[in-house]
Amino acid sequence: MATMTTIQLFVFMLAGFVGVQTINRIPPLLHTPLMAATNAISGISLVASLVLAGNGEGVVATVLGTIAVACATANIVGGFLITDRMLSMFKRTQTAVAETSEGSASSAGSPS
Amino acid sequence: MSEILIQLAYLFAAFLFITALRALGRPDSARRGMQLAAFGMAIAIMATLFQARIISYEWIVVGAAVGAIAGYPLGLWVPMTAMPQRIALSHAFGALAATLVGIGEYIIGLSGGTLVRPTVAALGLEVLFGGVTVTGSLMAFGKLQELLPGHPLIFRGQNAINALLFAACCCCMVWLIAFPTHAVVFGAMVTLAVLLGILFVLPIGGADMPVVVSLLNSYAGLAAVATGFAIDNNILIIVGALDGLSGLILAIAMSKAMNRSFSNVLFGAFGSTDAATGVTASAAGEMSPTTAEDAALRLAYAQHVIVVPGYGLAVSQAQHQMRELADLIEKRGGDVRYAIHPVAGRMPGHMNVLLAEAGVSYDKLIDMDEINERFVEADVAIVVGANDVVNPAARTNPASPIFGMPILKVEDAKSVLVLKRGKGKGFSGVENDLFVDPKTSMLFGDARQSLLDLALQVKVA
Numbered sequence: 001m002a003t004m005t006t007i008q009l010f011v012f013m014l015a016g017f018v019g020v021q022t023i024n025r026i027p028p029l030l031h032t033p034l035m036a037a038t039n040a041i042s043g044i045s046l047v048a049s050l051v052l053a054g055n056g057e058g059v060v061a062t063v064l065g066t067i068a069v070a071c072a073t074a075n076i077v078g079g080f081l082i083t084d085r086m087l088s089m090f091k092r093t094q095t096a097v098a099e100t101s102e103g104s105a106s107s108a109g110s111p112s
Numbered sequence: 113m114s115e116i117l118i119q120l121a122y123l124f125a126a127f128l129f130i131t132a133l134r135a136l137g138r139p140d141s142a143r144r145g146m147q148l149a150a151f152g153m154a155i156a157i158m159a160t161l162f163q164a165r166i167i168s169y170e171w172i173v174v175g176a177a178v179g180a181i182a183g184y185p186l187g188l189w190v191p192m193t194a195m196p197q198r199i200a201l202s203h204a205f206g207a208l209a210a211t212l213v214g215i216g217e218y219i220i221g222l223s224g225g226t227l228v229r230p231t232v233a234a235l236g237l238e239v240l241f242g243g244v245t246v247t248g249s250l251m252a253f254g255k256l257q258e259l260l261p262g263h264p265l266i267f268r269g270q271n272a273i274n275a276l277l278f279a280a281c282c283c284c285m286v287w288l289i290a291f292p293t294h295a296v297v298f299g300a301m302v303t304l305a306v307l308l309g310i311l312f313v314l315p316i317g318g319a320d321m322p323v324v325v326s327l328l329n330s331y332a333g334l335a336a337v338a339t340g341f342a343i344d345n346n347i348l349i350i351v352g353a354l355d356g357l358s359g360l361i362l363a364i365a366m367s368k369a370m371n372r373s374f375s376n377v378l379f380g381a382f383g384s385t386d387a388a389t390g391v392t393a394s395a396a397g398e399m400s401p402t403t404a405e406d407a408a409l410r411l412a413y414a415q416h417v418i419v420v421p422g423y424g425l426a427v428s429q430a431q432h433q434m435r436e437l438a439d440l441i442e443k444r445g446g447d448v449r450y451a452i453h454p455v456a457g458r459m460p461g462h463m464n465v466l467l468a469e470a471g472v473s474y475d476k477l478i479d480m481d482e483i484n485e486r487f488v489e490a491d492v493a494i495v496v497g498a499n500d501v502v503n504p505a506a507r508t509n510p511a512s513p514i515f516g517m518p519i520l521k522v523e524d525a526k527s528v529l530v531l532k533r534g535k536g537k538g539f540s541g542v543e544n545d546l547f548v549d550p551k552t553s554m555l556f557g558d559a560r561q562s563l564l565d566l567a568l569q570v571k572v573a
Contacts, residue, residue, distance in 0.1 A: 004344060005230050011346050012337060015353035018130060023358045025137040028454055028479050031362060031461030032195060034136055035329060037146055038358045039202045041129050042332055044153065044351045045209050047122075047160040048339050052216045053175055054166035058223065064216040066175040071209040073179025074186060075202050080150045081187025082198070087143040089192075089468040092475055 033086045040079025046072035121159030122347040128152030129351060133358075139474050156347060192469045193426055196325055196459040197256035203328045204249035210335035211242030211302070217342055218298055231342050232292040236285050236301060238338035243305025244312065245331040251313035252324050256458065264317040271379055277308045316377070322366040322459045323377045330359030362460045369454035369480075371506070371517030402553035404562065407529050408569030411441055414491035417448045418483065420520055421463055422456055424497015424533065425559055431470035433563035434496060438472070440570045449476050451483040451493075451520050453501040484521045493525035495546075497532070497559050503544045528552040531562045 026034050049072050053065030128148050135145020166172070190198045214235045221227040221235075254260035284301035287294065316324050333356030340348030367374050411417060419438065425431060438448040450472060456463035464477050478486070487493060495502055502522040505512040522528055523546055530547060532554060546552055555562050 005341070008341055008344070008346065008349055012341075012349050012353055015350040016357055019133075019354040019357035020361070022130060022133045022137075023354070023361050025134070027137070027139075028365075028452070028461055029464045029474060029477055030136055030139060030142060031365075032457075032459060032465045033142060033146075033461070034133075034358060035199050035326070035362065035460065036195075037132065037136060037149070038329060038333070038355045039199060039206065040146075041132070041149060041153070041351055042206045042336055042355045044125075044129075044156060044347060045206060045213065045336050045339055047156060047345065048213045048343055048348060049175070049209050050157070050160050050172055051163060051165050051343070052213050052220075053171045054168055055220075056167045057220045061216045061220055062171050064212040064219075066171045068209040068212040068216070069172055069175030070179040070182065071205040071212075073176045074183035075179075075205050075209075076153055077180050077183030078186030079183075079202060080146065080153070081184070082190065083146050084143060085188065086192070086465055086468075087139075087146060089465070090139045090142070090474045091468070091471075092140070093473040 030090075033083055033090075036079060036083040036086060040076055040083055043072045043076030043079060046076060115164070118159045118163060119346075121155050122345075125152040125156035125159075126347050126350045128155075129354065133354060192465050193429070194257075195462060195465060196321060196457075197253045199459065200249045200253040200256060200321075200325050200328065203325070203332045204246050204253065206332045207242045207245030207249065207328075207335055210332070210339050211239050211246060213339055214238035214242060214335075214342070215298075215302065218295075222293060222295055227292040229289055229292060233285075233289050234338045234341035236288050236298070238335050238342060239298070239302050240281055240285065240305045241331045241335035241338060243302050244309040245328050245335060247306050247309030248313045248324070248331070249309075249328050251310055252321055252328065255313070255316075256321055262317065265314045270311070270315055274308065274311050277304055277311065280304050281308065315379075320370070320372075320377050322455060322457075322462075323363050323370070323372075323374075325459055326359050326363035326366055328359070330356045330363060333357070333359055366455060366460055369518060371514060399547050399554045400550075400552070402529070402555055404555065404565035404569050407553065407555055408566050409573050410492055410527065410529070411437075411446070411494075411566065412444055412570045412573035414441065414446050416486075416490045416492075417441055417446055418451050418487060418490045418493045418522075418525065419448060420451045420453075420493060420495045420498050420502055420522055421467065422453075422496060422498025422501060423458065424499075426457060426463070426466050427497065428559040430496070430560035430563050431466050431472075433560055433567065435467070435470045435472050437563050437567045437570065440567055444570070449478050449483065449486065451480065451487075451522075452477050453480050453498070453520055454518075456498070456501065480518060480520060484524075487521045487524035490525040491527065493522045493528045495522060495528065495530045495532075496563070499532075499544055502546055505543075505545055508545075522546060523549060526551070530554050531559050532556055533558060 049065055049068035052061055053069045129152055132145040132149035135141040218235050255262050281301055281304045284297050287297045313324060333352045336348050336352030336355060340352055367377050441448050450467060452463050467477060468474055500514055502520050503514060504523045506514045506517040506519045509515060528551055530552060
């Protein structure tokens with residue numbers, strides 16, 4: 001058990017570093033979609049809820065698990081839909097691509 | 113399916129999630145990336161359904177059906193202006209799931225006599241973070257949706273009571289680790305956490321919500337990490353860590369953009385600390401009002417125009433009128449950019465979404481650091497419903513309460529046009545020197561109506 005927890009701590013730390021590196025590269029332009037996206041992805045707690053709802057270890061566990069499944073599913077469905085809806089609105093200028101390319105390139109590359 | 117295959121499926125899902133976050137670094141790859149993430153989610157869920165611990169499926173189907181029915185309108189029908197409260201609500205959902213799983217696993221462990229200290233510690237943290245996030249997010253939702261009063265609710269000894277509650281939670285935690293089977297203490301901890309969530313958001317005003325919503329995002333992530341530790345699930349740890357850090361990074365960025373320390377946002381209700389100092393910086397001079405005709409004439413012949421949208425623009429739902437005006441200026445050969453201050457909306461990046469929805473292409477939405485160098489070239493800067501984020505006192509007047517706050521250098525533009533509802537002060541109650549600057553003209557009235565008038569006049573100019 002102790003080694004298990006230790007390995008989990010390693011996973012946590014490494015995921016943390018990857019997270020900082022990745023998220024710092026996301027420009028402020030996309031910070032709201034980022035929040036919606038992390039919301040959708042955090043619906044992964046569904047995997048824990050599924051186990052609780054389906055393991056048949058008493059009524060209380062099943063009831064709690066079922067509510068948890070509903071909450072997590074709502075986050076996944078709603079989260080991915082709204083993120084996609086938001087990202088579909090972000091469009092580039094069609095006509096003046098050449099003129100604007102330097103502007104957008106530097107704005108996307110500088111997450112202040 | 114064997115346990116190994118399930119774990120490999122999780123590994124692949126984690127890979128897809130991280131790829132998706134990387135894709136979010138650029139607007140043209142972001143949408144594709146999120147579709148990959150959704151695919152990853154589907155894989156992870158499928159794999160979980162094969163887990164040996166699951167023996168019956170009927171309640172899973174019921175829960176999933178209810179969740180999908182609730183999630184669909186939350187995804188497709190919520191307007192973009194309501195994004196902050198929508199996100200807050202979904203933090204509450206996520207945290208509620210984590211908290212209930214924590215309680216459920218504790219009960220199972222208790223009846224099975226399998227509670228060990230590391231697991232109890234993880235479950236404890238899970239319900240602690242989860243409980244705070246559930247009620248905190250619901251409070252934030254209520255305030256943003258204006259179901260609750262948006263102004264800070266303050267009473268004497270508030271911070272002391274919150275500290276006491278937090279200390280009590282910590283004591284429960286220690287107690288549980290010492291005596292894992294004391295279920296009463298576990299219950300007390302859930303109750304305290306839920307209470308703490310309410311009290312923690314109570315004193316925070318509507319304008320500080322970007323920080324709070326981001327922070328609650330972080331807590332929801334940490335609750336997921338704790339779940340992962342409790343049930344030995346690496347993907348929960350990975351996703352929770354990503355979620356938690358993303359929330360924390362955004363919360364810090366937001367506090368910085370508001371010129372507030374993190375602790376100041378959370379523990380010092382803004383209105384109360386500011387009332388004493390707000391009067392020190394009073395701008396000298398007269399505002400010079402203008403008419404839509406005069407202003408439109410200047411816009412019609414301007415080469416470079418920079419629009420500074422503030423929350424007032426979103427409140428009056430005038431993004432579309434703004435974009436129409438910009439189209440007219442561009443048709444006449446001018447060039448229009450939008451200067452986006454980090455706290456221009458009610459959540460990080462909110463203004464970008466609102467403008468994108470109105471059809472503004474994203475390469476015209478420019479971050480503060482970059483646009484600040486361009487104000488010098490601008491013939492006209494139009495400030496719509498923004499005040500504190502363009503107040504030059506933040507750079508020049510050390511006595512001003514907003515001194516040090518990063519602002520948009522609108523005063524560098526050759527001329528400034530301010531669209532403003534009335535002569536009132538900004539959110540922080542500070543006078544704005546920009547408004548009395550000789551090169552600034554004020555166009556008073558509702559932003560939406562003013563923009564319509566301007567567009568009309570530009571058309572005939």
